[in-house]
Amino acid sequence: MASSAALTTTHLPRLRTLLQDWEQKQLALKGQQRNGSEDLNDSADDLQITLGDNGSKLSKDVIVAFRTRPPLKNEAADKFKGNPDQDAESGEGGAETVKELGIEFCAGISVPNSKAGVFIAHVPGMKWSGPTLAHKSYDSDLAFGPDVSNEEVYQRTVIAQDLLPLVLSGGIGCILAYGQTSSGKTFTMEGLEHRIARDLFDTAKSTGKRLLSSEKIGDADGSDVFKVSVTFLELLGKYATDLVEPGTKVDSQSNPVRKEVPIREDKVGDVKPGLVSTSINNSAELEDLITNSLAHRRMSATNRNATSSRSHALLTIRVKNTLLPYAEEGQLILVDLAGSERYEDSKAHDKVRMDESKENNKSLMNLKECVQAKAKTAQEDGFVHIPWRSNKLTMLLKPIFDIESRQPSKTVIIAHVSPHIQDTVHSTNTLSYASSFKIAPPKLRGPAPYDANDPRTWDHEHTVSWLTDQFKTKVLAADTKDAERRNSVLETLDDNAPVELPVDIGILCPPGATGMYFGKMYTIEFVERCLNAVPKPAEGIPKVDSEALKNMAQEIIGALFYLVITAKTKSRKELMNSRKKLNVEQSYGEGARRFVPGTNRTYEVEVYDHADIYDARRYYGGEWDKTVNNAIQKSKDEGGWIVEAKGNAIKGLMERWRAQKAEKETMQTKAG
Numbered sequence: 001m002a003s004s005a006a007l008t009t010t011h012l013p014r015l016r017t018l019l020q021d022w023e024q025k026q027l028a029l030k031g032q033q034r035n036g037s038e039d040l041n042d043s044a045d046d047l048q049i050t051l052g053d054n055g056s057k058l059s060k061d062v063i064v065a066f067r068t069r070p071p072l073k074n075e076a077a078d079k080f081k082g083n084p085d086q087d088a089e090s091g092e093g094g095a096e097t098v099k100e101l102g103i104e105f106c107a108g109i110s111v112p113n114s115k116a117g118v119f120i121a122h123v124p125g126m127k128w129s130g131p132t133l134a135h136k137s138y139d140s141d142l143a144f145g146p147d148v149s150n151e152e153v154y155q156r157t158v159i160a161q162d163l164l165p166l167v168l169s170g171g172i173g174c175i176l177a178y179g180q181t182s183s184g185k186t187f188t189m190e191g192l193e194h195r196i197a198r199d200l201f202d203t204a205k206s207t208g209k210r211l212l213s214s215e216k217i218g219d220a221d222g223s224d225v226f227k228v229s230v231t232f233l234e235l236l237g238k239y240a241t242d243l244v245e246p247g248t249k250v251d252s253q254s255n256p257v258r259k260e261v262p263i264r265e266d267k268v269g270d271v272k273p274g275l276v277s278t279s280i281n282n283s284a285e286l287e288d289l290i291t292n293s294l295a296h297r298r299m300s301a302t303n304r305n306a307t308s309s310r311s312h313a314l315l316t317i318r319v320k321n322t323l324l325p326y327a328e329e330g331q332l333i334l335v336d337l338a339g340s341e342r343y344e345d346s347k348a349h350d351k352v353r354m355d356e357s358k359e360n361n362k363s364l365m366n367l368k369e370c371v372q373a374k375a376k377t378a379q380e381d382g383f384v385h386i387p388w389r390s391n392k393l394t395m396l397l398k399p400i401f402d403i404e405s406r407q408p409s410k411t412v413i414i415a416h417v418s419p420h421i422q423d424t425v426h427s428t429n430t431l432s433y434a435s436s437f438k439i440a441p442p443k444l445r446g447p448a449p450y451d452a453n454d455p456r457t458w459d460h461e462h463t464v465s466w467l468t469d470q471f472k473t474k475v476l477a478a479d480t481k482d483a484e485r486r487n488s489v490l491e492t493l494d495d496n497a498p499v500e501l502p503v504d505i506g507i508l509c510p511p512g513a514t515g516m517y518f519g520k521m522y523t524i525e526f527v528e529r530c531l532n533a534v535p536k537p538a539e540g541i542p543k544v545d546s547e548a549l550k551n552m553a554q555e556i557i558g559a560l561f562y563l564v565i566t567a568k569t570k571s572r573k574e575l576m577n578s579r580k581k582l583n584v585e586q587s588y589g590e591g592a593r594r595f596v597p598g599t600n601r602t603y604e605v606e607v608y609d610h611a612d613i614y615d616a617r618r619y620y621g622g623e624w625d626k627t628v629n630n631a632i633q634k635s636k637d638e639g640g641w642i643v644e645a646k647g648n649a650i651k652g653l654m655e656r657w658r659a660q661k662a663e664k665e666t667m668q669t670k671a672g
């Protein structure tokens with residue numbers, strides 16, 4: 001198959017004819033269907049679109065979208081300058097020929113509009129008889145063709161996926177724009193960022209008003225309920241800086257020089273780079289911050305884009321609910337990723353840019369592993385390792401990748417491709433990169449046997465009884481405290497004595513509501529439901545005031561989340577232990593093997609137990625990657641065999657871990 005790089009203007013007329021033939025065939029096929037069962041088919045397609053959108057909204061943590069842009073003025077002519085050698089042979093004059101032939105554009109991507117989420121890439125090839133064209137179909141959840149506006153993209157991603165309510169409810173929303181340089185990532189992200197700035201404060205105000213009214217604080221307008229703060233970080237290769245800071249000096253390429261912001265995990269496992277966090281009060285302030293920060297982002301020309309973004313840019317909008325001071329902050333993380341570049345495209349760069357490009361591609365590969373693993377966690381009951389510590393980009397995205405986080409999260413990845421046939425090879429890489437995240441929603445399974453410690457197994461009755469117990473315990477505890485405060489001589493509280501509950505459990509937990517139902521609920525939603533389920537008190541004054549009820553509700557839903565996470569972790573561990581020798585390469589790459597060096601660079605391979613490697617990596621934390629990376633670097637510096645060095649480093653870590661484990665077990669046996 002000819003690479004698209006080998007395409008020249010001389011091939012274009014043939015490719016355009018092949019494309020037209022294919023389009024005609026598609027039309028004819030459609031026509032045949034129309035004469036037959038096509039009404040049914042079309043309505044089935046429409047139905048699929050509707051169900052597809054709703055289905056993803058309800059049950060997916062990762063949503064995949066494709067987008068292609070229109071060809072830009074003069075771009076086709078630039079792209080098809082022609083191959084000087086071939087054009088010389090054929091006596092044709094590159095860009096001139098394009099003009100002469102009146103050929104401006106040949107589509108590399110088609111978007112069949114009656115099907116949700118499908119892009120077809122037209123892949124050129126070469127046979128002895130001349131150019132050929134193959135047509136590959138890729139699936140996503142949402143597909144945006146060249147005529148789709150930023151407003152529609154916003155409506156079908158941010159709005160349809162409820163990202164603003166998710167963030168205002170203490171969840172994490174994340175949008176990642178991925179794709180080749182000049183494919184339209186920045187265009188999309190800026191469009192989304194400005195629309196989010198436009199709508200966030202109105203949505204916050206109406207949510208705040210609703211919350212206040214459930215607390216019976218009727219007239220307040222709700223604008224002060226949420227506090228918004230924003231950070232904007234740029235990651236250039238491994239170098240992170242704060243985009244909010246203007247930078248006082250400039251480098252040789254006239255880019256501002258800003259001080260490096262370290263990215264590490266702190267003692268409690270948070271990754272919080274020391275960025276300037278700006279508190280924002282309204283849409284105009286957020287708009288200004290975005291515009292000013294974007295102006296600080298580093299750009300430079302690539303082969304494809306005169307103002308290419310060389311870095312990843314992460315805009316993080318944090319939202320704190322002042323009515324629930326102990327609840328976690330919601331976060332909306334908007335990531336305009338650096339353009340993915342193929343080696344051929346990056347080789348015109350200087351050494352620094354080549355290294356940056358290498359580092360960018362590496363971080364994009366790590367990101368792929370993490371998003372893929374994240375998409376699978378929703379599907380599998382068992383354990384899926386998410387290697388988010390593998391580089392700074394994925395560390396910054398820890399909130400969406402940390403499987404032990406109690407915050408619900410949703411990630412939308414928008415893969416961008418160029419519309420030109422010249423770029424199809426890169427486009428197919430992008431489309432297969434992103435479509436691998438499209439994982440079917442979890443399969444429906446029969447009910448699991450009841451386990452008092454696993455809310456996922458509770459039916460409605462179990463859930464009612466658990467909630468009743470929880471509120472009862474909290475009320476009794478509050479009564480005891482009250483009595484102690486009043487110094488009254490308290491008789492032993494009778495657990496069986498009727499207790500007046502602060503909420504009507506029947507309203508809070510209507511028929512059909514189960515442990516799983518509450519396990520998926522946002523904290524704020526649960527608190528709101530409790531406030532709305534307060535029974536009319538006999539004496540006109542509620543026994544528990546709304547402040548105390550909010551705290552109770554937060555603690556109860558927190559306890560339920562804790563049970564869910566513990567149960568998940570437990571089943572993960574059991575599953576891990578039951579897995580014997582797995583094909584670890586899938587999860588850890590070749591690093592998971594034990595390499596035993598032999599003669600002439602041959603080696604024997606022994607695979608460690610999957611569970612052991614997982615436990616060892618957890619035990620070592622950052623030291624694991626550091627040790628392995630140091631060994632690789634050393635081997636590179638010394639011109640050694642990297643595979644061997646990596647294998648030996650892992651072997652060393654595993655042997656050390658086993659020895660320590662054995663020692664610990666011996667001590668425990670002696671002690672016990």
Ligand SMILES: Nc1ncnc2c1ncn2[C@@H]1O[C@H](COP(=O)(O)OP(=O)(O)OP(=O)(O)O)[C@@H](O)[C@H]1O
Pocket residue numbers: 068069070072146179180181182183184185186187188302305307308309310337338339340416
């Ligand atoms: N959907 C679109 N409609 C019209 N023009 C677009 C669209 N998408 C992108 N463009 C234009 O295409 C050009 C390249 O887009 P953009 O800079 O967003 O690409 P990019 O993927 O961010 O590139 P890089 O990775 O090099 O920064 C810009 O001039 C932009 O205005």
